[in-house]
Amino acid sequence: METLEIGRAKLTWLRGGVTHLDGGAMFGVVPKALWGRTYPPDEKNRVELRTDPILLQIDGKHILIDTGLGNNKFTEKQLRNFGILEQSSIIESLANLGITEQDIELVIMTHLHFDHACGLTEKIEDGKYRSIFTEADIIVSAIEWKEMQHPNIRSVNTYWKMNWEPITHQVKTFTKEIEIVPGLRMIHTGGHSEGHAILVFDDGAECWIHMADLMATHAHQPVLWAMAYDDYPVTSVHQKEKWMAYGYERKAWFTFYHDAYYRALQFNSSGEKVDSIKRQKR
Numbered sequence: 001m002e003t004l005e006i007g008r009a010k011l012t013w014l015r016g017g018v019t020h021l022d023g024g025a026m027f028g029v030v031p032k033a034l035w036g037r038t039y040p041p042d043e044k045n046r047v048e049l050r051t052d053p054i055l056l057q058i059d060g061k062h063i064l065i066d067t068g069l070g071n072n073k074f075t076e077k078q079l080r081n082f083g084i085l086e087q088s089s090i091i092e093s094l095a096n097l098g099i100t101e102q103d104i105e106l107v108i109m110t111h112l113h114f115d116h117a118c119g120l121t122e123k124i125e126d127g128k129y130r131s132i133f134t135e136a137d138i139i140v141s142a143i144e145w146k147e148m149q150h151p152n153i154r155s156v157n158t159y160w161k162m163n164w165e166p167i168t169h170q171v172k173t174f175t176k177e178i179e180i181v182p183g184l185r186m187i188h189t190g191g192h193s194e195g196h197a198i199l200v201f202d203d204g205a206e207c208w209i210h211m212a213d214l215m216a217t218h219a220h221q222p223v224l225w226a227m228a229y230d231d232y233p234v235t236s237v238h239q240k241e242k243w244m245a246y247g248y249e250r251k252a253w254f255t256f257y258h259d260a261y262y263r264a265l266q267f268n269s270s271g272e273k274v275d276s277i278k279r280q281k282r
Helices: 023-027 032-038 076-081 090-096 114-120 142-149 161-170 233-250
Strands: 003-006 009-013 018-022 046-050 054-058 061-065 106-108 121-125 128-131 137-141 171-174 177-181 184-188 197-203 206-210 253-255 262-267 273-278
Touching: 003 206, 003 253, 018 023, 023 032, 023 046, 061 177, 114 121, 114 161, 121 161, 128 161, 137 142, 137 161, 137 184, 142 161, 142 171, 161 171, 197 233, 206 233
Parallel strands: 061 106, 106 137, 137 171, 206 253
Antiparallel strands: 003 009, 009 054, 018 046, 054 061, 121 128, 177 184, 184 197, 197 206, 253 262, 262 273
16 A cells, blocks of 8 residues: 655555546546546546545544445446446455554545445445444535535435435534644535535645545646536636645645546646656556
8 A cells, every 4th residue: 555654644545446437527628639648548438547545644543535435335337337347445455554444533525426435334234324434523514515415416426325324423514624633624615516625734844735526636737627527617627726826836745536547746836746656556
């Protein structure tokens, strides 16, 4: 498992599963001739997208950022349509670090689309599910939590009852911004979903930013490269512009949940890559 230490924070990428989705949907109006150079598609025009949560260890706490695909949540049709070739092995990943699911104190949800939230619960019998991280508070924006429970005609296909009904007693919401631990802010941005949030960590001269699905992969670095999956793409672009500029000024590391090639990239003040953590493929 890949790790990165920045200031007081230690980040470890767990194995949450993998999907393969249409490249055109992932890059919106950007021509394939451009995005295909940095994020090549397969013969079906699909791109590989990890769904790998990050274990954040800081100030003696174990914090999970998003939760992967879970297990046994998908029909055969969904497995095929979403190109799911691997489901979650988060519990095994944690065990390799000497940690159990009960050791997780906080679960930070950037948003609650199925590919981020399926790992919150597990099936105990047909039609019944239970929480996995039973000792954790689950932090999510109030807007996202409301939409999870009351999806609209577009979002109903990605906000699933099996992922939220068993965890209602654990959820803690915020509006604009919340400080998780000193220096770590969770900030509502909207864009990809109405309640989407990012993480910004400042510790002296050290900084990392988790843009979640505002910059789903390293290939989404250009400000105008937004996904067709974004509910509010103009908001995505404006928020991305703001926080990319902040990160460049701080010479920040940017971390990824979906990227099949990089776990994190560091940019200089000009937005040029100066360091990287590559994903180690099996």
